[in-house]
Amino acid sequence: MQAIIGLFLTIAVLFIVLTILLSFVPLGLWISALAAGVKIGIFNLIGMRLRRVPPNKIVNPLIKAVKAGLEVGVDKLEAHYLAGGNVDRVINALIAAQRAEIPLSFERAAAIDLAGRNVLEAVQMSVNPKVIETPIVAAVAKDGIEVKAKARVTVRANIDRLVGGAGEETIIARVGEGIVTTVGSADSHKSVLENPDSISQTVLNKGLDAGTAFEILSIDIADVDVGRNIGAQLQTDQAEADKRIAQARAEERRAMAVAREQEMKAMVQEMKAKVIEAEAEVPKAMSEALRQGKIGVMDYYNMRNIIADTQMRDSISKLGQKESGADKQDKSR
Structure with missing residues (x-):
C-alpha cells in the first residue's frame, strides 16, 4: 500500500515538474520553428525567457522572414525588441519592401521604427501615394478681394528621409503659405478664378518637400471661392477711424472755446465788480467834496x-x- 502511495506521489511530482518545465521552455514554439526551417536552439529560447523577452515575439516574425527569403539574425530581432521596437511591424515592412522592390535594410527599418514612425505604413505609402487635403486657405489679391482655396496634395513617403524629416503638418503649412503668396501676387482675383492651375504650378515649383519625409507628386486645387472685399472694408475702417479722430479734435477745440468763454465771463464779472466798487466810492467822494466846499x-x-x-x-x-x-x-x- 505504501508502495502504491509512493508511486502516485512520484508521478504527481514529475507531472508538476514537467508542467513547470514546459511552461518555462517553449517546446511547441521550438518545434514550429524547426518545422518552418528556422534554425534556433532550445537554449536560445530559454535565454529569451531569462532575458524577459517573449519568444513568440521573436520566433514568429523570424519564421515569416525566413519564409520570405530575408536574412535576419535572432540577435538583431531580440535587440530591436529590447530597444522598444515593434519586431513584427519591421519584418512586415521588410517583406512589403522586398515585394515592391524598394531598397530597405533591416537597420534602416529598425531606425525608422525606433524613431516613432510607422515603417510599414511608410512602405505602403511609397507604393500607394497618400492624398493630404489642406484646410481652406484665405488670401487677398492686389485688388483687395479675398480668395478662399483648398488644395489636395498627393505625396509619397521618402524612406531615406523618414528619420529626421518633417511630417504632414509641415507640408500643409508650406502649401498654405504658397497659396497665400500666389494669390497675393495676382493683380486681380479674377485671374486666379480663371486659372486656378497657376496656384498649383507656382506652389509645386517652390520645392516644398525639401527637408520633409515625403515627396510631393502633385498639388491640385480642389475648390476656389470668392470671399469678402477686404480692400473696401479696410478703407471703410480707415474712414471711420479718421472720422473719430476729427470728432475728437473738434471736441478738443470746443472744450478749449468753452474754457476760454468761461475765462472771459469771469474777467467780465471781475471788471463789473470793480466798476460797482468804484461807483460805490463816488457818493462818498461827492459828499466829502461838498463838506470841504470843493463843489x-x-x-x-x-x-x-x-x-x-x-x-x-x-x-x-x-x-x-x-x-x-x-x-x-x-x-x-
Missing part, C-alpha cells in the same frame, strides 16, 4: 441831470434795438 449844490444837481440824461438815452437805445429785432422776426415769419 457847490448847483454843480451836484447839474451832474445828476447829466447822469439822468445818459440813463434815458441808454433806455431809448435799448428799446430801439428790441423793436428792430422784433421787426426782423416778423419779416422772417
Whole structure:
C-alpha cells in the first residue's frame, strides 16, 4: 500500500515538474520553428525567457522572414525588441519592401521604427501615394478681394528621409503659405478664378518637400471661392477711424472755446465788480467834496441831470434795438 502511495506521489511530482518545465521552455514554439526551417536552439529560447523577452515575439516574425527569403539574425530581432521596437511591424515592412522592390535594410527599418514612425505604413505609402487635403486657405489679391482655396496634395513617403524629416503638418503649412503668396501676387482675383492651375504650378515649383519625409507628386486645387472685399472694408475702417479722430479734435477745440468763454465771463464779472466798487466810492467822494466846499449844490444837481440824461438815452437805445429785432422776426415769419 505504501508502495502504491509512493508511486502516485512520484508521478504527481514529475507531472508538476514537467508542467513547470514546459511552461518555462517553449517546446511547441521550438518545434514550429524547426518545422518552418528556422534554425534556433532550445537554449536560445530559454535565454529569451531569462532575458524577459517573449519568444513568440521573436520566433514568429523570424519564421515569416525566413519564409520570405530575408536574412535576419535572432540577435538583431531580440535587440530591436529590447530597444522598444515593434519586431513584427519591421519584418512586415521588410517583406512589403522586398515585394515592391524598394531598397530597405533591416537597420534602416529598425531606425525608422525606433524613431516613432510607422515603417510599414511608410512602405505602403511609397507604393500607394497618400492624398493630404489642406484646410481652406484665405488670401487677398492686389485688388483687395479675398480668395478662399483648398488644395489636395498627393505625396509619397521618402524612406531615406523618414528619420529626421518633417511630417504632414509641415507640408500643409508650406502649401498654405504658397497659396497665400500666389494669390497675393495676382493683380486681380479674377485671374486666379480663371486659372486656378497657376496656384498649383507656382506652389509645386517652390520645392516644398525639401527637408520633409515625403515627396510631393502633385498639388491640385480642389475648390476656389470668392470671399469678402477686404480692400473696401479696410478703407471703410480707415474712414471711420479718421472720422473719430476729427470728432475728437473738434471736441478738443470746443472744450478749449468753452474754457476760454468761461475765462472771459469771469474777467467780465471781475471788471463789473470793480466798476460797482468804484461807483460805490463816488457818493462818498461827492459828499466829502461838498463838506470841504470843493463843489457847490448847483454843480451836484447839474451832474445828476447829466447822469439822468445818459440813463434815458441808454433806455431809448435799448428799446430801439428790441423793436428792430422784433421787426426782423416778423419779416422772417
